[in-house]
Amino acid sequence: VKRDSELLAPIRESAQSGRPMHWIRVHKLPDFAYFTHRAHVAAGIGCVTCHGRIDEMETVTQMMPLSMSWCLDCHRNPAPNRRPVSEVTNMKWTPPRDVRLLAAQLGGRPVNPPTDCSGCHR
């Protein structure tokens, strides 16, 4: 992929030298909030839901507020953000018009995201 891209030169250099890349963290949660991708991916929350259209960004920027109330909006009502697990990495996925079809795709398992403090703060 883009073997001669100048932008990717530091990555090729890192791979060759063995010196790790120093990435700048863009999507950052405070240390007192525990977050795991595992649970979110398994629940069918797409990358794009929190990170935005990374594939269209010249420089990655934070699109979503990543605030507690924003997290809680989804934890209280996750349905609008869910998609089949197979589509999690799909940047262009849109929900089918037929709600029943989506329900079938999601399978029967409900997700019960925690809304108590202890869900994320330990």
Add this chain to the structure above:
Amino acid sequence: VSRTYWRSLAQIEDLPEYRDALEREFPEGASELPEGITRREMMTLVGASLSLAGLAGCRRPVEEIVPYVAPPEEIVPGIPRYYATTFPFRRSGYGLIVESHEGRPTKIEGNPAHPSTLGASSVRVQASVLGLYDPDRSPSIRLKGARKSWNDFVTAWGPLAQAHAADGGARLAVLSESFSSPTLARLASELRTRFPKLQWATYDAVSDENRLAGLRQSTGRDVDLMLRLERASVILCLDADPLLTDPETIRHARGFADGRRAGALPTSSGQASGGAMNRLYAVEGVYSVTGAMADHRLRLESRQIAAFVAALAARLGAPGASSQAAADVPGVDPRWIDAVAKDLLANRGKGLIIAGERQPAGVHTAVCALNTHLGNTGKTVSYYETKDAALPSVSALTSLVSAMKGGAVQTLVVLGGNPVFDAPADLDFASAMAKVPHTIALGHTVDETSSSAEWHIPRAHYLESWGDARAVGGTLSVVQPLILPLFGGRTPVEVLGLMVGDKDRPGYDIVRDTWKPILGEAFDRKWNRVLHDGLLAGSELTEVVPDVKGQAFAELARAPGAASDLEIVFVPSPSLHDGQFANNGWLQELPDPLTKLTWDNPALVSPKTAETLGLANEELVRLDYAGRSLELPVWILPGMADGVVALTLGYGRRRAGRIGSDVGFDTFKVRASNAPGFDSGVRLTKLGRTYPLSATQDHGSMEGRPIVRESTVAELRSAKKEEARPGALGVFEEEPPHFSLFKERTYDQGHQWGMTIDLNTCIGCNACMVACQSENNVPVVGKIQVAKQREMHWLRVDRYFTGEPSGNPEIVFQPVPCMQCEDAPCEQVCPVAATVHDGEGLNVMVYNRCIGTRYCSNNCPYKVRRFNFFNFTKDTPDILKLAMNPDVTVRARGVMEKCSYCVQRINRAKIDTKLAGRELRDGEIKTACQQACPASAIEFGDIRDGSSRVAKAKADPRNYALLEELNTKPRTTYLAKVRNPNPDLAERSGA
């Protein structure tokens, strides 16, 4: 029976200072800044990393992500990995499972498959992870203080070895700690082949040399013993502390608890207990944890134990026991001995007599003969040959020291240990060492010994080492590193390997060489299995049957008898042992199980002795004994035998590091090679000055209320059905009607977490406290802050006395974490909703909301909330940050914190099971305290699930809630303590 329980002498005497301290939630001056900065405050307040530069002014600091270039196989950031290893300690090896986050070990648990830990752990095991990250560990090899490299040492060793090989090593000496390790034993024997005239001495400051000598007398061989307390119905401990200071503390505590369970819960091995509760007798002068658990405890000086054994042997009709010895032991009610003898005879094959390490060899020989006479050998106690071991010997050290003084030693290699600090004072090891031209010392820090040696080699921590050990019963265990040596340390295996072959070989190769003949064919497959399991299954040694001779009791008469002067007794510190763990803040701040003192080791005396000598707590005395003297403070411990002065070893280190140096008093200064255990002829002189001590015993008192409850087996059995309802046992007032002013929440959905703590099996060992500290990033605050009641432990172990203070009071231990009240008083007063309830019944603490009003702590009837008066963790040295659990928030100054039922463990298990698409199983979530508890006293789980262990425990008639009448509805409840007194002695308990 109505009993009163008290925590301290100040409380029972109701001194005004006590009352004053009690009525203040926070002591006087608690919210003031410290005035003069002392050295220890310097440590917590300033610390090593003054990393103030750089980030000032940024609203949002830039954070970098530095990923692996080539990710190591199987490592997923954020997902911990677990490896088996072994913690070698004296001749024991604790099999462990260590949690590692991205390559750094953070938490240690016992290995359930290992006979020495059985899945549990101890304070030292838990705290050893902090020892790995000790910032004072030595970072480099030193030659006369100058930094050198390992290669420099290898180069220097070559000609030295050649010179010694010329005369067969006659002028070469090795001083090691005792060990039980196939690799070290192989290398030691190869070293002797290379240098046949080599002088090798093995010395332990706290040793079982007397027991080895006694058993050698019985069996003609060097044997170790293995106790099976779970099989014993009647246990008699003679000046012994199998439950705490014995190296096999974990295993013994588990066995004792299994034999102790009188309630509905099955034992840890899964068998239902038929109510066959064991009975423990303890005869001792210094109050020990074992004595605290005893159904009958007899106060007797250590020097009188031999006479006691002789009297007991006569009553048991042991062949060869002199019947004249049936004459009384001075000061002991003969009916007491009669009753014990009768009980032991009635339980042949199910009894067990244990003699303490400090007792002379003759007592051990006699006890071995008595156990054999009673048919206990092979059942509750078995013997097996010591194999691959170096056995401690004070006489070997003595002859080494005289050779050193006589100039007969050219090169001395100290292979671990700290003899300059802990060798007997009469040997004057330091000046002997100064006479040796070449001294090489291996040490974790540049300690007393290393600093006076020519060469110092930093020693690798066991979590950085390859090695092996023979654990109790002979099980072969492997020491596997979890991390490369942080400070470039070397192991005893590597140093010996160099000495044997003059070649620098990695420890891994050396250990594998040892194991190749052990495992035989298909080595790599079997080796990987051993690494995975942590031990080699089926490698136990065969039992040795002692050949008891008639003269087993002959030595007893020669033991020192009664004397009217004071007796001095040396006891190892339950935390620091012989001082090797002195630089560990968790262990220094851990309250002693009995005195509840932190950061110090005063001389312990009984109330009567103190009265006779006119002494009070914290009073400084000069102790004169055998021509040496020592100044130290006095602490009065009820239940000590009168006329006994107990000195705790391990404190007063001069070069331990920033935590452990100059803490407490060096009691090794007065300990001589002829009496390392106890002796007569000590004198105390009042100096008229005092020395402040920091005890936690009066902190968080819940005075006058029925806090601990206890019953007896007989009461439990005779209780009528209707009385055997939960909470009906013990002493408590009529309950007032319960109602709440607030709208009560119902908890009928999902998981509802709850906990029970069994006071019957809790031995008060504090393992839970250190486990909690390690799991939840609980800071150390220092002696001065402890005195101001600012200790941060989320879980404390209260110790209550009951009975006559100047007599023989009994003890009850009670661990107190957050009770997780359903109607929590703390929540009702928080102005910012920083402490609220979650749907699973947890009282959660939201640090980021907390503004530090401390109202919650004021309103907590259990006194389990802790406040960060200072930024205790901010200035932690960088290296210590590696010990932090990344799943738990590190708290800042000004916030409250408290037990969370290890919510991070609950959530991890919930996420894991959700991803696996299954329900949580009972027992899948273990809180840190529960997992560490060697006595399995703590149960945790879902109380809505009627089949869970915790729900069953709560259905036990012994179940009660602390301060039930306050209607807080605690989720943590207690199971009342049950005593099993001998009916023949019923009248005299507490005498």
